[in-house]
Amino acid sequence: MGEGVVLNGTFVVPDIASISGSIEGEITARELIVASSGVIRGKVVADIIDLRGEIHDTLTAKKSLFIRSTGKALGSVQYAEIEIEKGGDLQGSLKKIDGENPNSGSY
Secondary structure (H helix, E strand, O other): OOOOOEEEEEEEEEEEEEEOOEEEEEEEEEEEEEOOOOEEEEEEEEEEEEEOOEEEEEEEEEEEEEEOOOOEEEEEEEEEEEEEOOOOEEEEEEEEOOOOOOOOOOO
16 A cells, blocks of 8 residues: 555455555554554554554554564554564553464454
């Protein structure tokens, strides 16, 4: 999804979702890449999340969460593994989940 695009609703992506614009709602994907210009406000569930932009509200990374130096995760964050680069911003509640059998989020 390109920069400047604004979408509202619920989205299910069976493979890789790349977000450069803005989403308000829910998104579920196998892998989610949020570019530095990307903003998601709502519930996010993915196996792998590569965050360079912003996610506000609820985020579940069933395998890996990468917060890059420009990335911001604000809200309730659940993860199996996490990596935060210097400059990455993480604010809110954290919960480590079992990556083999996560008890939240589904597709």
